[in-house]
Amino acid sequence: MDLKQLDVQDKRVLVRVDFNVPVKDGKVTDVTRIEAARPTIDYLLDKGASVILMSHRGRPKGTYDEAFSMEPVLKAAEKVLDHKIIPMFSGAVVDENVLRMARELKPGEIGLLENLRFRNEEKKNDDTFADELASLADCYVNDAFGTAHRAHASNVGIVKKLPAALGFLMGKEVRVLSDLIEKPKRPFMAILGGAKVSDKISVIDNLMNVVDEIFIVGAMANTFLLAKGHDMGASLVEADEVDHAKELMAKAEKKGVALNLPVDLVVAKGIDQPKTARIASLDAIQADEMALDIGEETVKAYGEGLKQAKSVVWNGPAGVFETAPFDKGTVALAKILGDLDAEVVIGGGDSAAAIKQAGLEDSMSHISSGGGASLEFLEGKVLPAIAVMEEV
Numbered sequence: 001m002d003l004k005q006l007d008v009q010d011k012r013v014l015v016r017v018d019f020n021v022p023v024k025d026g027k028v029t030d031v032t033r034i035e036a037a038r039p040t041i042d043y044l045l046d047k048g049a050s051v052i053l054m055s056h057r058g059r060p061k062g063t064y065d066e067a068f069s070m071e072p073v074l075k076a077a078e079k080v081l082d083h084k085i086i087p088m089f090s091g092a093v094v095d096e097n098v099l100r101m102a103r104e105l106k107p108g109e110i111g112l113l114e115n116l117r118f119r120n121e122e123k124k125n126d127d128t129f130a131d132e133l134a135s136l137a138d139c140y141v142n143d144a145f146g147t148a149h150r151a152h153a154s155n156v157g158i159v160k161k162l163p164a165a166l167g168f169l170m171g172k173e174v175r176v177l178s179d180l181i182e183k184p185k186r187p188f189m190a191i192l193g194g195a196k197v198s199d200k201i202s203v204i205d206n207l208m209n210v211v212d213e214i215f216i217v218g219a220m221a222n223t224f225l226l227a228k229g230h231d232m233g234a235s236l237v238e239a240d241e242v243d244h245a246k247e248l249m250a251k252a253e254k255k256g257v258a259l260n261l262p263v264d265l266v267v268a269k270g271i272d273q274p275k276t277a278r279i280a281s282l283d284a285i286q287a288d289e290m291a292l293d294i295g296e297e298t299v300k301a302y303g304e305g306l307k308q309a310k311s312v313v314w315n316g317p318a319g320v321f322e323t324a325p326f327d328k329g330t331v332a333l334a335k336i337l338g339d340l341d342a343e344v345v346i347g348g349g350d351s352a353a354a355i356k357q358a359g360l361e362d363s364m365s366h367i368s369s370g371g372g373a374s375l376e377f378l379e380g381k382v383l384p385a386i387a388v389m390e391e392v
Helices: 032-047 071-081 096-104 127-136 153-157 170-184 197-207 218-226 239-255 297-308 328-338 348-356 371-378 383-392
Strands: 012-016 050-054 087-089 110-113 138-144 163-167 190-194 213-216 258-260 266-268 278-283 292-293 311-317 343-346
Touching: 012 127, 032 050, 050 328, 050 348, 071 087, 071 110, 071 170, 071 278, 096 110, 110 213, 110 311, 153 383, 163 383, 170 343, 190 197, 190 297, 197 218, 197 239, 197 311, 197 371, 213 297, 218 239, 218 292, 239 258, 239 348, 258 297, 292 297, 292 328, 292 383, 297 328, 311 328, 311 371, 328 348, 343 348, 348 371, 371 383
Parallel strands: 012 050, 012 138, 050 110, 087 110, 138 163, 190 213, 190 311, 213 258, 311 343
Antiparallel strands: 266 278, 266 292
């Protein structure tokens, strides 16, 4: 159901958000995910609802752990939403006191539950825990795309227990990614990076059916280059995935999909030894050097290829972008994409972080709020939290 079809006037609305945000020294360091949920929350408040927010944070292993409390998130959310938030905190997540506070919420008020993963039942999609959560509200809204690929009590089990709808963020994510896969403007190109080929085999395999060209970056390119016979020195490679890499290259050739690999790399004797960094051709990597970024010639070649694109999806950075000087390739690609006259979709996770680090968020058509979820969507997998909404 579309959120605007859900009757929320004078109702208590339980909203699954993705407030799994980074916290350092008790303070949230990135509020992007909180900002992303604001349109849905503002809409509900404007319509006269009371809102109960719920999210997980980190991996507390199914028991109360103060280090993973939602307390710092509450403080950050109050600033982002410009609204007081009532802490509805319990180590059990839901208890009689939390239930009482939920019933006492007035229209226009916001409450926040404690970390959902303080209960083992959350990840088990336990029906009893879903009942406990449902008892807090009159209806339910899911606006947490970042967890859409997980079948948990708070995003799957609860759906059949209350009138339910997708929030604005979830709706946009599904719409943008569906349109990209089903009816892209062409040429449609994909940039795929990250550390492991094994993590992206299914993505590459599925995208070959819809894209016109693929550009491989990041450490996963090392395995493809190894498969082509290049000595990768001390670089991170997956030797047991070489055959898969060969199969993917052969499949791309058969389908007429260009699968581009780096022509030069930034290498160094370690991530912690930036002074040893240099650009090396593929046949000049020393035994004690590792590839940590794409080189200038690769950036130039990829830039030329991408100029023709009308749709682009990017998932996975080009190098160790968190550490200079191994961030240059990722930043260069981001700038190239920002200048394109094309639909550019960033597939969440490290790619989104890299775009933000480069200050180029406003240059992209869409930055997904869920790395794992967007990846599985691109693989062609059914996302449980979206599928269950389609069933009700």
